[in-house]
Amino acid sequence: MFTDSATSSSTETILSTRANLDAGGNARQRxxxxxxxxxxxxxxxxxxxxxxxxxxxxxxxxxxxxxxxxxxxxxxxxxxxxxxxxxxxxxxxxxxxxxxxxxxxxxxxxxxxxxxxxxxxxxxxxxxxxxxxxxxxxxxxxxxxxxxxxxxxxxxxxxxxxxxxxxxxxxxxxxxxxxxxxxxxxxxxxxxxxxxxxxxxxxxxxxxxxxxxxxxxxxxxxxxxxxxxxxxxxxxxxxxxxxxxxxxxxxxxxxxxxxxAEAERVERAKFNAWATAQIIATVQAIDDCEVIGDQDNRLAGTLTFSCLYVDGEALTSEFDRQGFAVGSGSACTSLTLEPSHVLGAMGVLTHGNIRIGIDHDVTAADIDRFCRILPGAIATVRDHMGAGGL
Missing domain, CATH: 3.40.640.10 (Type I PLP-dependent aspartate aminotransferase-like (Major domain))
Known part of the structure; x- marks a missing residue:
């Protein structure tokens, strides 16, 4: 299929500004x-x-x-x-x-x-x-x-x-x-x-x-x-x-x-721990949002948070629009937008959840930018759902 240079250049520009925060079973190839x-x-x-x-x-x-x-x-x-x-x-x-x-x-x-x-x-x-x-x-x-x-x-x-x-x-x-x-x-x-x-x-x-x-x-x-x-x-x-x-x-x-991956594991774990700490702090500052899972004994690069008055698919699309690939629904089912049976078994909120998996090439600048846009993304989706004032 023919692709003109302008289209190719535009695609490269878009890809260069994106970050993969949906790396669970989906990491960018090294x-x-x-x-x-x-x-x-x-x-x-x-x-x-x-x-x-x-x-x-x-x-x-x-x-x-x-x-x-x-x-x-x-x-x-x-x-x-x-x-x-x-x-x-x-x-x-x-x-x-x-x-x-x-x-x-x-x-x-x-x-x-x-x-x-x-x-x-x-x-x-x-x-x-x-x-x-x-x-x-x-x-x-x-x-x-x-x-x-x-x-x-x-x-x-x-x-x-x-x-x-x-x-x-x-x-x-x-x-x-x-x-x-x-x-x-x-x-x-x-x-x-x-x-x-x-x-x-x-x-x-x-x-x-x-x-x-x-x-x-x-x-x-x-x-x-x-x-x-x-x-x-x-x-x-x-x-x-x-x-x-x-x-x-x-x-x-x-x-x-x-x-x-094994050679980089220790250093990468330090970065991932810092990155998830930034995201957790940002989420915890937003009303009606909670971080799910063990806060101490956890994989540093994996994180899920849930938000009331938010549709997970809509929030995923909003993050995607702003340059971030994230997951929602269940990572453990064949249909990834199904409600998570994992969260259900834990007895926590099963809708409005976002799943983060930090890829090996994600940078500190990517995490800083994600934390900056995160509150606004949630507010935007809540507004669209008529829940902005709740």
């Missing part, structure tokens, strides 16, 4: 990832399962990607698997572990604030779901978890490390100890936490989403400990977990960007 992807596209275009030179070269790149990911997650390269998406990764992991432990039972212990890909995977696998309630900060109580997982017939436990919507961090070390004592595998949704906080330990299976740290869409990482019993619940294939193979360029880019 430069190092783009370079890695393009290089692997040239060198690793062949099927890595083929025996000729081109296939072996692609296989070498894929093996290197596995080794790089394994070093970050603290597993062996043989325990790293690449999936086409986090949803497929979670579906396969849940189905495989449930099938492998069918003699034990089919109960799955999980929390009420898990993402839809977990809930859908459990439903499709016909698990008996034991859903645990959370407090108003979105935190699962370790005592409740320990009691539930020790119940006869529990096949697996599954939860997130850091919540994708509100940022609350779960006490995974305590969950892992309880799971080990009960001899029940613990599966971990680490999509939101990788690149923000240190990798948790003690889990048996883990899913991570490279799109959260800037590797692009179309790839997911599964780390499955060799000790974990599982059984194939899908047609046989050369790849035991994910039939059909994987995109070598996507896997290579995921590994390279993971290493960069």
């Amino acid at each position: 430069d190092v990832g783009l370079k890695a992807y393009n290089q692997a596209l040239q060198d690793g275009w062949a099927d890595p399962r083929r025996l000729h030179f081109e296939g072996r070269r692609a296989g070498t790149l894929l093996s290197g990607a596995r080794e790089a990911c394994a070093s970050v997650f603290g597993v062996t390269p043989q325990e790293i698997h690449f999936a086409p998406s986090p949803a497929v990764a979670m579906q396969t992991l849940v189905a495989g572990v449930l099938a492998g432990r069918a003699r034990v039972g089919k109960t799955a212990v999980t929390g009420a604030t898990e993402r839809a890909i977990i809930l859908n995977a459990l439903a499709h696998a016909q698990a008996d779901v034991h859903s645990l309630s959370v407090d108003t900060a979105g935190r699962l109580e370790p005592e409740n978890f320990s009691r539930a997982i020790a119940t006869p017939g529990v096949a697996l436990a599954i939860t997130h490390h850091g919540n994708h919507e509100v940022g609350t961090i779960q006490p995974i070390a305590e969950f892992a100890a309880a799971a080990k004592a009960a001899r029940v595998p613990l599966l971990l949704d680490a999509c939101a936490s990788v690149g923000q906080i240190p990798i948790a330990s003690g889990w048996d299976g883990l899913v991570a989403n490279p799109a959260d740290w800037g590797a692009g869409q179309g790839i997911a990482i599964v780390a499955l400990k060799a000790r974990t019993r599982w059984r194939r619940a899908w047609p046989e294939d050369q790849d035991p977990l994910f039939p059909g193979g994987v995109s070598v360029p996507a896997a290579f880019a995921a590994a390279v960007t993971l290493q960069e």
Whole structure:
């Protein structure tokens, strides 16, 4: 399609003034990832399962990607698997572990604030779901978890490390100890936490989403400990977990960007903590607005706030008009403007919410500008809804 220079220039100007504050599963692709992807596209275009030179070269790149990911997650390269998406990764992991432990039972212990890909995977696998309630900060109580997982017939436990919507961090070390004592595998949704906080330990299976740290869409990482019993619940294939193979360029880019995200994690966490503190202070100064989630034990780059007398979709559009991409509704459902079941489970306001995920290239100037326009954006939407004087 033809694009004239004026249109191209205008588009570049608009993009240069925008900031991505909707980075959860949607981070801008890192430069190092783009370079890695393009290089692997040239060198690793062949099927890595083929025996000729081109296939072996692609296989070498894929093996290197596995080794790089394994070093970050603290597993062996043989325990790293690449999936086409986090949803497929979670579906396969849940189905495989449930099938492998069918003699034990089919109960799955999980929390009420898990993402839809977990809930859908459990439903499709016909698990008996034991859903645990959370407090108003979105935190699962370790005592409740320990009691539930020790119940006869529990096949697996599954939860997130850091919540994708509100940022609350779960006490995974305590969950892992309880799971080990009960001899029940613990599966971990680490999509939101990788690149923000240190990798948790003690889990048996883990899913991570490279799109959260800037590797692009179309790839997911599964780390499955060799000790974990599982059984194939899908047609046989050369790849035991994910039939059909994987995109070598996507896997290579995921590994390279993971290493960069981990190298920058500590410094970036300091910036994100400062940035969220600025946003929180701004929100708290506005009438009938509240910040959701644990205010201390949280992912520094993830934040949700809710406002009375405001429609979340309208507020998202207003921020978009002023150059900021933000999220609203549920980050945990397939239809992102549905009311958040996470906020509902926490017993907090479920409408008029804005979800912030600070991207890796967001600057202090971006945060300052966002905080300047935030009160006016809320006031504008309230005025349009006839609630300006309330």
